[in-house]
Amino acid sequence: MTWHSGGVSLPEERRRDTRLDDYHSSYSQRTHQMRASAVRALFAVANRPEVVSLAGGMPNIADLPLDVVAQNISTLIQQRGTQAMQYGSGQGEPFIREQICEVMALEGIQAHPDDVTVTCGSQQGLDLVTRIFCDPGDVILAEAPSYVGALGTFGSYQAEVVHVAMDEHGLLPEALRSAARACAEAGKRPKFLYTIPNFNNPSGITMTLERRRQVLEICREFGILMVEDNPYGLLTLDSDPIPAIRSLDDEQVVYLGSFSKTFAPGFRVGWVLAPHAVREKLVLAQESATLCPPVFSQYAVGSYLANHDWKAQITSFKDMYRARRDAMLHALDEFMPPGATWTHPEGGFFVWLTLPEGLDSQAMLPRAVTARVAFTPGTAFYADGLGSRNVRLSYCFPTPERIHEGVRRLAEVVNQELELHQTFGLDRSPMHVSRAVGPGPETV
């Protein structure tokens, strides 16, 4: 097994002499894609209280009414504890699949509970969908940039990711058409197009309704399945949510949903909505992977939905996230030097910053952490080495005041980098490590 640290491998003789792993020749091929990240060590430092972390993707759940949740779950255990603590259905419990259909209806989706498969978070939904569709070497189309956790999953199934360009309205139809044609000419039909159409993680870009129709049309034309990953849609801050792609088509789209951002992540309850035949394979795959998704969690989430005004809770979350998004955008305006640009998300958790030309966010990260601010470098979100000028900034977890301070610190670092760059004219060839940041909860 070879450890990569900034692109340097252990020399062959050292690997033979210091064999720390008796099983190094036993691992499967897919593990070669699984590497611990050099940046992980930095995140351990970034979690210190004196560091403002703009790196993570953890929702702020401090305002959940703990008394109400405790009361609901206590009653649940006393009344239905024996079912809630028993093995359950591999597809997920019928009651929550009905509730999930009610939740999806808020974004225009018409669905039957039978076509819903409950998963251990929507991350597991993505894992199972990839498992049932992808053989090693298969192509998956993804936005440029795309969610680091998805890229990690696709890599673990040895799929080849082809990124497709976006502008501020989402995927570019011509770029998608080109990518689909290029794959066809190479004799490789993409197994699916993976999209996060609402406030794409990491770019914050939302696919407009017009683009959703155009992208759907192209996918129908080329016979490409769409996988729509939508954890943030109900956290649209400035308007009602745009209709989900799945609301426009129920045959070409597999939809991933989650309660992680609209309620809380710790229960690990997500879902996949898929056409019947796909659903059958998903359930078989789930049973093989876990027997059944967490039953107690489903009852807990179900009782929350049934007994609490969860829509009012979402409104409350939106007010809180709106203040944080606004704080970040104002601070960026106030502090960032000319040459820096950034997206203006209408919801979700992230702003995508493009540094002035010549700067490298991965190289800059250690200096930022020393200056007590952390972020996720853009290269994490590309399978092809791009993203070195980009930074993903999360506004979901810190307070508006901390966000303001964090951006101030970051801008100082950027300015120092600019000075070095201008003074010394350094060739700042970035040290690329593909997906330098492995997937993990702190980089959600």
Next chain:
Amino acid sequence: MTWHSGGVSLPEERRRDTRLDDYHSSYSQRTHQMRASAVRALFAVANRPEVVSLAGGMPNIADLPLDVVAQNISTLIQQRGTQAMQYGSGQGEPFIREQICEVMALEGIQAHPDDVTVTCGSQQGLDLVTRIFCDPGDVILAEAPSYVGALGTFGSYQAEVVHVAMDEHGLLPEALRSAARACAEAGKRPKFLYTIPNFNNPSGITMTLERRRQVLEICREFGILMVEDNPYGLLTLDSDPIPAIRSLDDEQVVYLGSFSKTFAPGFRVGWVLAPHAVREKLVLAQESATLCPPVFSQYAVGSYLANHDWKAQITSFKDMYRARRDAMLHALDEFMPPGATWTHPEGGFFVWLTLPEGLDSQAMLPRAVTARVAFTPGTAFYADGLGSRNVRLSYCFPTPERIHEGVRRLAEVVNQELELHQTFGLDRSPMHVSRAVGPGPETV
């Protein structure tokens, strides 16, 4: 996609005419192993209240103190709800990994919390272990018979299972040695030996301490990793548990543990104890599959272990399971005709019945369900088509009275089958469907 029902496939022209699945040409190779089971339909019938089901593997948790559990979890939410409902560590929370080490110490295992990875049930542990070790075509050695859920998982990674014979003391050393040599001669080193040494599911056989040492020795000699799956060890009914294989060796053994049978299954909290380098890959695989195992569940199980006399609860479970095991063995003695034999488990949930010669348990199942008793046919527990004379009988869930009645009904069916067989001299060539019963919670 081809549906198998008792070995009959849909003819080609029908498949073209009635294409119910637009994605039939898109699925991955591994899905070809995933088939819905013809026997599943029978289990839906078997779940009717008038049927005595001796088929499932669900633990009886009716006597868990629901008030105490409710109180613990309510307090947990009020005091630590914000952590318990947040994303957590991909390896699992540190506090529960420490508690898991205390639990394992009861079976002689010395371990460090750092070497524990928490999983969504031990089923997921098995899935991740297979994922990091097995490429398509790799060989896995397993007991004959072995757990249906494991066979399903191994199949989903396109591994080839080679069964190794047991006697009443567990794996036969010479059979293991022969299998290892045969693999070596074929140029295929088995990736691991999968064993359920305590009350093997489905046979109820326990590997003696002497055999554990012999098997370990052979595995060391051939360089074969052992995967020890031990959900039932603490439910040893007539004595203290035998020392775990992992207590005899900490380099050659990967250990799977679970709270499903000693506490409750619905939280989906299990674990893998593995050497350091293996653990690192397991955590990367977990993060890719789920981001993190269910956090709330870990807090719930942790608070139960910390605040309740869980060892006394296990003693109470043992008394209950002992009465059920004894009821089953007595009923088998009372009702089964000559020619039928069965195992005498010292714990766990299952008795393995061998029918009189000439009978076929899979063919017999529909008639049994008509007679209002259900069981799991033995062919489910072999990857190679064997097991048609065998029946797995579960005593974990029904009351002693129901067990008595169920065995009575089953013996009637067996007697009727014997009469038919003797009267008509039928050639009862069994309709083999490999792994006729797919994995699923009702066949745990």
